[in-house]
Amino acid sequence: MTSRNRSTNFLDALRVGLRKCGFAGGRILVGVSGGADSVALLRGLAFVSEADAASKSGTNDGFELVAAHIDHQIRDDSANDANWVRELTGGLGLRCQVETVNILARVAETQESIEEAARKARYETLVRIAQAEGCSAIAVAHTADDQAETVLHHLVRGTSVTGLRGMQWARPATMQTSGDSVQLIRPILEIRRSELEEWLRLIEQDYRTDPTNADAALTRNRIRHELLPSLERDFNPQIRKALGTLAGHASEVSDLLRGLSEGLVEQSLVQISDDSIRIDCKHLANQPPLLIRETLLAIWQRGGWPLKRMGHREWHKLSELVTQDNGGAVSLPERIEARRRGQLLVLTR
Secondary structure, eight states, rough: OOOHHHHHHHHHHHHHHHOOOOOOOEEEEEEOOOOOHHHHHHHHHHHHHHHHHHHHHOOSSEEEEEEEEOOOOSTTHHHHHHHHHHHHHHTOOOOOEEEEHHHHHHHHHHOEEEEEEEEHHHHHHHHHHHHHTOSSEEOOOOOOHHHHHHHHHHHOOOOOHHTTOOOOOOEEEEOOTTTTTOOOEEETTTSSSHHHHHHHHHTTTOOOOOGGGGOOSSSSIIIIIIIIIHHHTTOOTTTHHHHHHHHHHHHHHHHHHHHEEEEEEEEHEEOOOEEEEEEEOOTTTOHHHHHHHHHHHHHHHOOOOOTTTTTTHHHHHHHHHHHHOOOOEEEEEEEEEEEEEETTTEEOO
16 A cells, blocks of 8 residues: 555545544634644644645535643643644644643642543643634544543443443533534544554654653553553454444443433433432333433433442442332432432432
């Protein structure tokens, strides 16, 4: 295969990814860390945008790009990455918004892990920039390898069918329900990291390497550098593809469950607020356990209640209260109490 064909294949896969994200035009905010994945995403989107504009034959209504770089200030030399991204985007004729976030200070305040604090701060900042820039979408550079790592990570920690979906092509970046909400899109979710790096070599584009990606103290890095290679070497050379396929099937099942649970939410939800939920168990009690749990999860999310410490054991206990009509109570994380009162399941926090 010629270099030209390999380059065309990457750009064609990116166009397919944009369609799978449901993106139909507008302004995209591209998150650029400086690493290979995000640099390939930025350069690829720039190529596609220019080519479609020139030929007027694109599969969308056209789009323009704005870049954003978040300096987490975790490493002493992190400002070098920010300067490098500024030079890259400037050379492409793109504006770049660079913001700094003191992650270590946030960790001290919230007691989150560094990974969790960085993730939350990154998305909060990207959403704010996107809204200020009038962007309809935020593009992030998650790849097929990231998808495989995510599914494995969820399996290691324990997960439901929903967790097996991994990451989705697109989702609302905020809790807004209006049509104007910013979408988070992942256009390279089916492209391997090795393919991106090969394409960058073809166009002679360098990139930055973050040394924290090799930190074995982080679970995600051990999955990337130890567990996945071991599974690939000793069990299935196509394990990444298999995990991606599993994520796709789980997504279909999850969508089906969500559709079924939506009707049950409307039938069962009596009252919801920041500190209490009242659920009529009459319509729920005879449903399959999986659907009961999915409906309870949907109600929980509608109220914006904390999910992080709610595992399978907690959801199982809660669903048992739905199916028993002789009272009972359970204590849940975050000082949440659930009690059965006649036909009602009452949750308070």
